[in-house]
Amino acid sequence: MMEELKRREFGRLKILDSIRGIAALVVLYHHIFKLNKEVFQNNLSDTSFVIFDFVSGLNKEAVLLFFIISGFSIGLSTLKRPLNDRKSINGYFYRRFKRILPIYWIAIFLSLLVGIGLNLLYLRDFSFLNLMGNLVFLQTSDSLPESWVIPYGMNGPLWSLSYEMFFYVLFPLVYFINKKFLKKLGLYTKYVALLLVILLGIIINKKVVFIPYFLFLIGFIIWIQGYISSYCFVMMKKKNLFFFLNLLVGLAITIANGKIPSDSIELIGKGMLLNGIFYFTMILTDGLNTQKIQKFIDAIFYKLGEGSYAIYALHYPLLIFFQEKGVSLIYQLLFLPLFIVCCYHLEKHSIRWKMTFLDRNYLKLIQFTAKS
Known part of the structure; x- marks a missing residue:
């Protein structure tokens, strides 16, 4: 008789929303x-200005943290609903x-209103072709x-949402291929293969022709690590060596900042x-009584986290408007x-909207498009 797989029972992890809230505040x-x-x-x-400047410089890390939490959250969701x-x-x-x-469309509309105002x-930013490109x-x-x-x-922050949509759309295909054809392959084999595909994409973008989807793959490798962390969390299986090697490689790339002739590789390294x-924060705190610390963090940042996506997508047009109108920093x-x-x-409220026109047979639509 096979031993039953151990699984962690979990509800909503408020701390994830709190981390999103912190990341949104940094951006x-x-x-x-x-x-x-x-x-x-x-x-x-x-001295104060140097500190403020340093915190401001963590902007990219905050966006990468969004990617990691997104991958982790999708992992939790698909482990509950395969x-x-x-x-x-x-x-x-x-x-x-x-x-x-919904929030994305509101962000585009708000940007248009600010452009009119x-x-x-x-500007090219407001052209019809640019609008169509953003809508897809x-x-x-x-x-x-x-x-x-x-x-x-x-x-500007809308750049990362194309990565996010790419993750969402590509993931079911990767999930299916992995389950159907790659199940016998080890984690390292699949991970190195993905890295090689991404490096090939970087070379093609740099030397041959620029294709946005190759750029989005750079974010996918960061996102997929967040997904792997969620599996470790739920199934209580540690991947210490895997994440330690990633941490070491990432640290080496980050320390070599400026010496690597590729922003894409530097981004992968930071991720x-x-x-x-x-991962190691999750492992080291597992089993420890951190409820008081988490409650303290959640008390400050959880509500921010629940509005973090809207904060991220909507703030920049308003700041541009204030800047152009000469509104002082204090106001x-x-x-x-x-x-x-x-x-x-x-x-x-937007999460509660029914939006039944989005509830459709996507697999049938994909098959129809492929046949066409």
């Missing part, structure tokens, strides 16, 4: 600091699209000269480092609590 702070850098410099001591039939896969797509699309519709999640950072599409309406830290800071509360309620 929000980064953009406030960047747009008002002179004000900070003129009103802070040299993607093993048509109904479960269609339900997965419905929940993911319903989660990301500032008479900026002549092809946007990449406007710092890349070869980008097909840039974030709509100067709403590996953060995933290692995330911007006074506005932020109201903005955060509105984002919390907007995200809570």
Whole structure:
């Protein structure tokens, strides 16, 4: 008789939302600091300014943390509801699209309103082609000269949402291929194969032709590590060596910052480092009585976490508007609590919206598209 697999029973992990809230605050702070850098410099001591500047520089790490938590959360979800039939896969797509699309559409509309208010519709950011590209999640950072599409309406943070949608859409296919064909292969074999595919994509983007999907794969490797962490958490199986090696490689790449001629590899390195830290924090605190610490963190950041997506997607157009209209930093800071509360309620309400037009047979639609 086979030994029954041990599984951890768990409910909603509020700490994940709290981490999202912290990450959203870092991104929000980064953009406030960047747009008002002179004000900070003129009103802070040299030491304080260096500290504020350092925290602002953690912006990319905050976004990567979103990716890790996203992969971890999808892992928890699919371990509860495996993607093993048509109904479960269609339900997965419905929940993911319903989660990301309403706030995303609102962010694009808000960006358009700000563009109208500032008479900026002549810019490429507001073009019809750029809008269409954003609606199908092809946007990449406007710092890349070869980008097909840039974030709509100067709403820079929207770049990461194309990565997020790519994760969501690609994951069921990877899940199916792994379950059907790759189950006998070890974790290291599959992981190294994925890394090689990503490195090939980096080379093609750099030397041959730029294709956004190869760029999105860079985020997928970070996301998938978060997914693996969730498996370790639920099934109570440790992958210490795997994550230790990732942590070491990530640390080496991060220390060599500036010496590696590829921003993509540096991003992967930071993701590996953060995933290692995330995993070992989870392992080291497992079994310890951390409820009081978690309750303290949740008391401050949990509500922020529940509105973190809206905060992330909506803040930048408003900050641009304030900047162009000459609104002083003090008034911007006074506005932020109201903005955060509105984002919390907007995200809570948007999750409850039925949006039945998104509840459809996605597998049949994919098959029809493939035949066409």
